Amino acid sequence: MLRILVLAMATFAVGTDGFVINGLLPAVARDLGVPVAGAGQLVAAFALTYAVLSPVLGALTARFARTRVVLGGLGVFVASNVLTALATTYEVAMASRILAGAAAAVITPNVVAVAVALAGEQRRGRALALVMGGLSVASAVGVPLGTWIGGTDWRLTLWLVAAVGAAAWIGILVGVPALVLPGPARLRDRLAPLADRRVLAAALTTTLTFAALYTTVTYVAPVLAPATGGDAGLLAVLLAITGIAGVAGNAVAGHLTDRRGARPVVLGGLTGLIVLQALLLLPVSMTVAVVWAVGGAVVWLTVVGQQHRMVTLAPQSSTAALGINGSALYLGTALGSAAGGVALGIGGTGAVVGTAVAIAAIAAVFTAATFRPSPAKVTV
Template sequence: MRSRLLALAAGTFAIGVDAFVTAGLVAPVARDLDVSPSAAGQLVTVFALSYAVLSPVLAAATARFSRRPVLLAALALFVLGNVATALAPSYPLVLATRVVAAAGASMYTPNAAAVAAALAPPERRGRAMAAVMAGLTVANAIGVPLGTWVGGALGWRATLWLVAGLGAAALAGVALVVPDLRLPVPDGLRRRFAPLADRRVAAMLGLIMLLFAGFYALYTYLGPVLAPATGGDGGRLAVALWVFGTVSIGANLVGGRLADGLHPDRVRIGALAAFAVVVALVPLVRDDYAVTLLWAAVFGVPSWLQYATHLRLLVELAPGATPLLMGLNASAQYVGMGLGGALGGIALGAWGPASLGWPAAALVLGALAVTVATRRPRVPEPVPVSRGS
């Protein structure tokens, strides 16, 4: 079981590096392709929106196939897309190759989460999904700083070659240890998409979209946001990203245990409220490097604490539609990433990097409002009744 989850997590690690590393490569990409930092940041937007559109489409198209061939095809497409990005000579071609990489990523991550949920017993489902999603947090802790350093030392294209190599290694691991299994699929497209009629599903997808939009409105442009503290030095930025990612690993794993133990609303409401406060503090933490590192550590906690709870709730809403729900959830995440990258770029150009904490906080508060409005009512404990003789 552990080796299977590790193999699946290796794939999410490669995809996480690819999705997150742009935050540390905005400046070198802009210089090399002769575009503005805002335009370079739109590489995240194109990847995210492509992922968002393709994820549910590919989930429906591959629903009847066994999962292992789907996972292998997804990783192969992901590797091909990153090789093409590394070789692309112009900004338009770089954008086009990001679509190819996003197609592979959009097919892999939802299926990896669905397979983890299927492999685990119900009482450990949250921890199993958190273990696979740990690939994303490890990407933040190790892969993104490494990729940022490689991009600064050898050029941003070298980072894409690194990502392609990570994807190829994950493909080999999945081929070796992940079993070939089929997940239950309702007959007919109408029945497959029936969960969309559930208001609870729609609310959860809206919540995760707003949360990711708030996160990426800030995260995409962390380089310029933290420039007063880092002095524009790539090494100091890489350390801040490493601190953020390292703490995120622990937060994600703790979140898996919380998903299997606490009432979901306690986890989600507390985490989202804390996250809104953390991102709103940006104007106060960007001038001193020690304060910046402390903020980077806290920045990694709230969103990951609630993520496994979110995934478990989705699976429990419609167990027979897990691949589709994971695909729709990933789609909502990447719509949020694209929306956040676009709004962050607008705010960056209009008001400067110090302003980005405010739109990020507003979006996270929107996610909190959705959670509060749709929280699940507590079922009262039955009151023991004594029977008279």
């Protein structure tokens, strides 16, 4: 599992980059001269770029060794974060976030595919949990640290992200062998799993789940402001609690998925997400904020369960299915960020939370109606 831990460094870098902007939105907005809702669209741009380009770039790079593709993506990723750190206008910052999203679209699905191939069938759930654990550790360490550093200067945080990406590049270059895995080279073939209604339903579950989550998470600073008083240090502590809970939830999710299957894990995670978002409809005291932060563990049940669901539904094209799931995840992030920005402008943080609860409920009902266990044996 050592090589898989090295691969998790890449998802840690991507996760830190994708999540850390959320806690910095007020500072970014002030520096670039835009409203907080406008700064939130930097998150949406990153996510939408990932969603759209993931299958396209996957098709263009299919004939190359996956590890080399990851290394190329990490190089672009580091450069884009340096550009964000140097940006003096909203337009340059937006362009750099689009570039970072394109890099992430190359990195994440290829890292997951390599991890699945290295792990073997019996440890596939644990391998997925470890790789996706890079994202949860990013929440536990990268995001709080970046938010705390960003309390002084948000640009320092982007330099930190670039450094993490460079470290991941070195680790993979040294520690992970070059693997050429079977996968569709044409864009049509990469999207072919969507012809299966079960795969399409699974992708919609991922989109709805992350739309519900990121409607509030993108605007976590103003949503939790009644508890933090706008203090970056307190927000960093709450984000650290959320991240640590996510690491625990991620570890539990891998074992539960291997033992009980993906369906109960995914539905359990969605039920928890509804409760978690509804909690923020109460007056947001520090107690409420801490409970919300600890409850973040439930989200990772859905993340790992959905990955497993995809490779089980499409056993002969698991790489393409994982790419679709990644696109669906980031499409949901983009939609949630956009919806939260609109809600914030219309009705403040209360409207943001209400919108998130409604989307989470839709996700749970839709998934309960469409998710059926599959007996297919997973192969890569």
